[in-house]
Amino acid sequence: MDLVFLGIQGSGKGTQARRLADEFGYYVFDMGYELRAIAGSGTELGNTVKSYIDEGHLVPADIIMKVVREALEQHKKKHILFDGIPRDMDQKREFDAIMKELKRTFRCINILLPYEEAFQRIKGRASVEGRADDADDEKIRRRMSLFKEKTMPVVEKYIQEEKLVQVDGSGSMDEVYELIKQILLKT
Numbered sequence: 001m002d003l004v005f006l007g008i009q010g011s012g013k014g015t016q017a018r019r020l021a022d023e024f025g026y027y028v029f030d031m032g033y034e035l036r037a038i039a040g041s042g043t044e045l046g047n048t049v050k051s052y053i054d055e056g057h058l059v060p061a062d063i064i065m066k067v068v069r070e071a072l073e074q075h076k077k078k079h080i081l082f083d084g085i086p087r088d089m090d091q092k093r094e095f096d097a098i099m100k101e102l103k104r105t106f107r108c109i110n111i112l113l114p115y116e117e118a119f120q121r122i123k124g125r126a127s128v129e130g131r132a133d134d135a136d137d138e139k140i141r142r143r144m145s146l147f148k149e150k151t152m153p154v155v156e157k158y159i160q161e162e163k164l165v166q167v168d169g170s171g172s173m174d175e176v177y178e179l180i181k182q183i184l185l186k187t
């Protein structure tokens, strides 16, 4: 079974995803990472993608779904942990359809963190990672409000479909990891 990690920027989902992947052998598909790699390629597509990322806007869906399809083709024999997809309801519909077509089953985890705490965590990592989209408060707030507006409906829909469990993300990295593991092992 595959896993889909959802959670507001700064919730620690990337870190938790990698840790889980190391312990349980998932291949991590990190949408933001893939897009940053394309953005750095110097191609025309790369420049287009970069302009969206740097401003904190969502990259157009046709590009997103193409990257997802390619990854699924390349890693079809592995269990995949998706981080950063689906980000809105249109992507959810397409993602669900592709997964069904390829007969891949999955469940989702949402890491919960209050808005202000998430904001402070991103500001903390900005100085370490040097990302352009973390550089000013306005861009961080834009991405966070995109999460509320576009991704929360995805979370709610997966809850209704009984595919998603929520985890309290306010503890330490180790505490959150233990919570996630408990959920995965017991369900």
Ligand code: AMP
Residues within 6 Å of the ligand: 009, 031, 032, 033, 035, 052, 053, 054, 056, 057, 058, 059, 060, 064, 084, 085, 086, 087, 091, 133, 143
């Ligand atoms: P992240 O590393 O998840 O914070 O993503 C960084 C940036 O990549 C986002 O702010 C978007 O510009 C872009 N991005 C990542 N995932 C998606 C997605 N599923 N759909 C559209 N844009 C995305």
